[in-house]
Amino acid sequence: MQLRFSKMHGIGNDFVVLDCRRDGFALDATQIRALGDRRTGVGFDQLLSVEPARDPSCAFYYGIWNRDGSLSGQCGNGVRCVAAWLHRAGALALGDQVLLESPSGPVTVCLLATNEVAVDMGEPVFEPARIPFVAEAAADRYEIRAGDDMLQIGAVSMGNPHAVVVLNDPDDPAQMQLGPLLSTHERFAQGANTGFVQQLDRGHLRLRVYERGAGWTRACGTGACAAMAVLHQRGEVDDRVQVELPGGTLRIDWTGPGHPLWMTGPAAFAFEGEWTVPAPKA
Numbered sequence: 001m002q003l004r005f006s007k008m009h010g011i012g013n014d015f016v017v018l019d020c021r022r023d024g025f026a027l028d029a030t031q032i033r034a035l036g037d038r039r040t041g042v043g044f045d046q047l048l049s050v051e052p053a054r055d056p057s058c059a060f061y062y063g064i065w066n067r068d069g070s071l072s073g074q075c076g077n078g079v080r081c082v083a084a085w086l087h088r089a090g091a092l093a094l095g096d097q098v099l100l101e102s103p104s105g106p107v108t109v110c111l112l113a114t115n116e117v118a119v120d121m122g123e124p125v126f127e128p129a130r131i132p133f134v135a136e137a138a139a140d141r142y143e144i145r146a147g148d149d150m151l152q153i154g155a156v157s158m159g160n161p162h163a164v165v166v167l168n169d170p171d172d173p174a175q176m177q178l179g180p181l182l183s184t185h186e187r188f189a190q191g192a193n194t195g196f197v198q199q200l201d202r203g204h205l206r207l208r209v210y211e212r213g214a215g216w217t218r219a220c221g222t223g224a225c226a227a228m229a230v231l232h233q234r235g236e237v238d239d240r241v242q243v244e245l246p247g248g249t250l251r252i253d254w255t256g257p258g259h260p261l262w263m264t265g266p267a268a269f270a271f272e273g274e275w276t277v278p279a280p281k282a
């Protein structure tokens, strides 16, 4: 079987996008991993499906899978790519604001230009049980055991779980071990995407993210939202922050609790292709 796909990226966080508007999504975890293999398949950080909405108030649904075949609830760079993909498909006009349905609920997207998208990512969730993260009460810092050391982290959900670690030295080699360690830490029952953030000033952050199910990425949209939200909650950043990631920069706007958080950034097409779905093993 041949499967047509679009390869896209949001500042280097890369995606395979499948048009599942007519026939739905039908790949199993083994096939997703095969498609995600960068040598024998196509390769992606996340696979995105565009499907009919289940919620009648939304225009379309998008599904999200990591390279290892696991599910995710949200993808910030991915939703911008879905919006640009829908625009190219004639289903979303420039300047339109529409609701798209993610696995974790509706988000509003606004196409500012063919390759620039703003997204209302909803309100950051700090309540531990809803991240989910094991803690007695919500706090803006938690002490957590990482190997032999104790570490301070922030924890937040943007529709998916995030751990945020403030680092003074962006090249601190400790993050190489801490990324995988925190992403599978027992206090995050569903794992976590782990961001290492350096604060340049009240409006500029530098961030690297080790993603749950995908490893180190050039960028993570929800990770940028999470880093901004955690530092905003601590009173350390202003309401508008530029987040520099290895692959480029995102703008995050948030005025605080009770308000949605907006993420703005680019979305790009790389190429179109056709992948041969491997036959199931007998």
Ligand SMILES: N[C@H](CCC[C@H](N)C(=O)O)C(=O)O
Residues within 6 Å of the ligand: 013, 045, 046, 066, 071, 072, 073, 074, 075, 076, 077, 078, 160, 161, 193, 211, 212, 213, 214, 217, 219, 220, 221, 222, 223
């Ligand atoms: N790259 C995505 C996040 C993927 C999150 C995924 N790794 C998870 O398991 O939640 C972003 O731009 O927000």
